[in-house]
Amino acid sequence: MQNYQELEKSSNTKKIIYRWILFIILGIFALYYITPLYVMIVTSFKTMEEIRQGNLFAFPNSINLESWNVAWNGQGFSAGDVYLKTYFWNSVKLVVPAVIISTIMGAINGYALTKWRFKGDSWVFLLFLFGTFIPYQAILLPMSRTLGTIGISNSIYGLILVHVVYGLCFTTLFCRNYYISISDEIVKAARIDGAGFFKIFFKIILPISAPILVVTVIWQFTQVWNDFLFGATFTFGKEAPIQVALNNMVLTSSSVKRYNVDMAAAIIAGFPTLIVYVLAGKYFIRGLTAGSVKG
Amino acid sequence: MATLKINELNKNFGITEVLKGINLDINDGDFLVLLGPSGCGKSTLLNTISGLETINSGEILIDNHVVNNMEPSDRDIALVFQSYALYPAMTVKKNVTFGLEQRKTPKEKIAQALEEVSNLLQINELLERKPSQLSGGQRQRVAMGRALVRDPKIFLFDEPLSNLDAKLRVEMRREIKKLHKRLKTTIVYVTHDQTEAMSLGTNIAIMDQGKIQQCDTPKNIYNKPENMFVADFIGSPSMNLIEGILKDKYFMPKGSKDIKIPLNEYAFKVNINEERPVYLGIRPEHVYFEKVNSNCFEINLRSELVEYTGHEQIITFDYSNQQLLGKFSSTIDIQMDKDCNLNLDLNQISLFDKDTRGRI
Numbered sequence: 137m138q139n140y141q142e143l144e145k146s147s148n149t150k151k152i153i154y155r156w157i158l159f160i161i162l163g164i165f166a167l168y169y170i171t172p173l174y175v176m177i178v179t180s181f182k183t184m185e186e187i188r189q190g191n192l193f194a195f196p197n198s199i200n201l202e203s204w205n206v207a208w209n210g211q212g213f214s215a216g217d218v219y220l221k222t223y224f225w226n227s228v229k230l231v232v233p234a235v236i237i238s239t240i241m242g243a244i245n246g247y248a249l250t251k252w253r254f255k256g257d258s259w260v261f262l263l264f265l266f267g268t269f270i271p272y273q274a275i276l277l278p279m280s281r282t283l284g285t286i287g288i289s290n291s292i293y294g295l296i297l298v299h300v301v302y303g304l305c306f307t308t309l310f311c312r313n314y315y316i317s318i319s320d321e322i323v324k325a326a327r328i329d330g331a332g333f334f335k336i337f338f339k340i341i342l343p344i345s346a347p348i349l350v351v352t353v354i355w356q357f358t359q360v361w362n363d364f365l366f367g368a369t370f371t372f373g374k375e376a377p378i379q380v381a382l383n384n385m386v387l388t389s390s391s392v393k394r395y396n397v398d399m400a401a402a403i404i405a406g407f408p409t410l411i412v413y414v415l416a417g418k419y420f421i422r423g424l425t426a427g428s429v430k431g
Numbered sequence: 432m433a434t435l436k437i438n439e440l441n442k443n444f445g446i447t448e449v450l451k452g453i454n455l456d457i458n459d460g461d462f463l464v465l466l467g468p469s470g471c472g473k474s475t476l477l478n479t480i481s482g483l484e485t486i487n488s489g490e491i492l493i494d495n496h497v498v499n500n501m502e503p504s505d506r507d508i509a510l511v512f513q514s515y516a517l518y519p520a521m522t523v524k525k526n527v528t529f530g531l532e533q534r535k536t537p538k539e540k541i542a543q544a545l546e547e548v549s550n551l552l553q554i555n556e557l558l559e560r561k562p563s564q565l566s567g568g569q570r571q572r573v574a575m576g577r578a579l580v581r582d583p584k585i586f587l588f589d590e591p592l593s594n595l596d597a598k599l600r601v602e603m604r605r606e607i608k609k610l611h612k613r614l615k616t617t618i619v620y621v622t623h624d625q626t627e628a629m630s631l632g633t634n635i636a637i638m639d640q641g642k643i644q645q646c647d648t649p650k651n652i653y654n655k656p657e658n659m660f661v662a663d664f665i666g667s668p669s670m671n672l673i674e675g676i677l678k679d680k681y682f683m684p685k686g687s688k689d690i691k692i693p694l695n696e697y698a699f700k701v702n703i704n705e706e707r708p709v710y711l712g713i714r715p716e717h718v719y720f721e722k723v724n725s726n727c728f729e730i731n732l733r734s735e736l737v738e739y740t741g742h743e744q745i746i747t748f749d750y751s752n753q754q755l756l757g758k759f760s761s762t763i764d765i766q767m768d769k770d771c772n773l774n775l776d777l778n779q780i781s782l783f784d785k786d787t788r789g790r791i
Contacts, residue, residue: 305635321513328509343520
């Protein structure tokens, strides 16, 4: 009996020690990731004098919203004043249609590739899979030619097209992997009931696609909102999306580095993706793993 | 209410021949069961009838109309799936009426049909639920309701009971039988469960390797199997097949010179005079201790093994190094490793040619 008590004691101590090691490691990583955000936030509320004092981690003396105002509305110069307001809305106008179109098309593709098998469908899917490996840079030149030919270069529409085309491979891949886990018999039953391709998709498949649609929406939203390269290449001036504007703001402002304004602008530019993850992050994980585990 | 006829149907998946020259003739009101081991093509055959699979050659006729090139929805058939295939996002009510809505049936008629079917299958209380809130048996009912509500010409069932537990399976089996008795619709039913096939079908088509091995009434399938595959496949434990030689209307088991089983009463399909290697088939329940009729053959065998199953016991005997199984009531007490006198009921035997494996 004595022996068992000792064993129990030692295994309890072990458990506690391992727990603490785990917490400490997790804590270090959390700190590592949260520190830059903390610095950004506190800096954005500081005045330039405070920043020059060099206390990077110190709290601001007072909450100073001036830099946020400047980042959003500008300083009121007539020329050379870069601010985010216009470009933020540019990005919204770009992201909403680009995400909706690429998600819907990806879902239809995935549905067709899994539930309406045709000769060579696996080759088509392979091409989509290859599409996900194409780097951004590789499509810059052909895409700019295409946009020029269609006549929508330097416009939000052109940028929407670029993001839909580039994102389609990813959304198709996600949806295909999800739909392959849904029973084919449901589609067969609906065919016997007399429903056609789109009827089955909208009435039967789409209502049970929420988990994967959340994944594709988050993925596409993040990709399109955070994109700099396509925005910088295919638009200029007032048509540019927010990431391009942010870059211009930070690089082209006057000789003095306005750290507080830069930080505020960067937070504004990153805010929407942050919100999306906070709101839908739970579904994101669930959707990602939905395809791999049959339910 | 319809007839179904299949002529010389062939189906390939690439180079694999799945169905080879299938011929079937199903009368109005028949209950045909397609029975066979997995991979024999029975589900594929059902899918070609439904129109979900195309065929490579041959004809499918419903009510004497060739339906080869018709869409599944235009063939006026209903299919009940193994996984039930209920639409997950719709309520039971929506599931049942979806097909009628697609066919632009007037609202009053839909409501009427829904009421009839839900009364018939006792699913009235489930109508507002989603499929995920139903038990297996309830899902099965709804799936049948979805098929029944359209009042189709032919019902197709694709292993509808195999996802249910044993008790429920027997219950649902009885309900399907009742339903058929009441509605008298033509039914094609796929299963790999022979009890299900025997108890449900008016006809059974035994399939193996893409061919129909025998299509007949359950009684004939059981008592007069056309070939050794059918003989072996049907029955549990399966038919004893004793290897031997047929000579002058006598059967001589391999390895024993002095045993000669007379076959005077056996109904040969063709007259055979020459000596040839054959198998004699006798079902375990046609092996007796006592003499049950005048056409019995007495034989002395050694008991080896007993398997007790509750209402009966299966005893393995050694028959010159071939096994012979006998099925007896469990009330009889039998000693093992002892020579016993057994009677084989020669009215119930089957003979098969060793080379063609067909009945002779």
